[in-house]
């Protein structure tokens with residue numbers, strides 16, 4: 267069982283438009299409304315590929331009820347933590363060249379009681395977990411060290427923790443030594459406090475994080491694929507894709523990596539295959555087995571030191 271925690275879930279509206287122009291009226295050509303938030307997406311990707319997942323989510327308001335209704339389409343065990351404020355709505359605007367503009371709400375403030383309800387829900391629903399995935403931003407009202415606190419509470423219980431978040435929450439989580447983090451390039455640059463223009467720079471940063479106590483770093487690099495540094499080595503992998511929507515691609519990558527054992531180049535291959543499949547699907551649609559092509563992924567153990575990453 268893989269348990270995901272999404273402290274700040276969302277209803278994701280992906281709008282397809284011919285071209286975004288500030289200050290103009292736009293006619294939308296297609297709308298996708300999907301359950302969202304990073305841990306929710308990881309759980310959707312896992313169950314879509316036959317891996318058992320439980321999603322822990324605070325749910326409030328009409329939007330929370332809609333989120334739960336949309337999740338009934340998936341075979342996910344959902345653990346709801348009642349909250350007074352509504353689940354946020356995040357809007358992504360996708361243009362024909364696959365440029366994505368994301369408008370993410372902060373989310374409703376969680377009260378102290380709701381935060382301790384969330385912590386209790388996590389601690390009470392992980393006995394059968396091999397992995398706990400702490401994913402996405404924290405809503406207002408939660409201490410940025412919340413994920414770090416969960417990592418410390420799970421220490422010594424034989425449960426591995428993966429973290430996919432950003433900013434101060436990621437920095438605090440890194441200091442608590444999780445088994446795995448899945449930053450994208452921007453998040454990694456933020457945590458390192460420096461620019462990382464090349465694949466080699468990403469590898470150096472990932473090694474430094476491992477030296478500081480993080481078990482493994484799976485850095486997703488958009489069109490440049492992903493780089494893994496774990497106890498056994500370093501690999502870079504990428505796959506060609508016809509890009510339609512990148513929303514949720516990082517979540518699909520993390521799900522594929524965990525589903526494949528979360529270790530070494532074969533798990534990296536699956537992660538990149540799931541990410542490449544996700545970008546070819548509309549909205550934040552998670553790939554199913556028929557969409558995923560691990561044979562199209564090229565994995566290298568030698569890092570092309572000078573290779574500049576695409577502008578992102």
Ligand SMILES: Nc1ncnc2c1ncn2[C@@H]1O[C@H](COP(=O)(O)OP(=O)(O)O)[C@@H](O)[C@H]1O
Pocket residue numbers: 449450451485486487488489490491492505506507509512513514515516517519537538539541542545
């Ligand atoms: N333009 C692209 N072409 C091919 N694959 C892509 C592209 N953008 C993203 N991907 C795939 O999706 C994965 C996750 O994308 P990324 O943008 O790094 O994550 P996040 O969604 O977390 O920001 C990448 O590792 C890659 O496999």
Ligand SMILES: O=P(O)(O)OC[C@H]1O[C@](O)(COP(=O)(O)O)[C@@H](O)[C@@H]1O
Pocket residue numbers: 274276278301302303304305307356370401402403404432512513514515516517518550
């Ligand atoms: O919690 P955050 O950082 O605001 O991100 C939430 C958004 O990220 C997503 O999980 C998509 O994530 P990625 O595109 O990074 O994989 C959306 O479902 C959601 O709207």
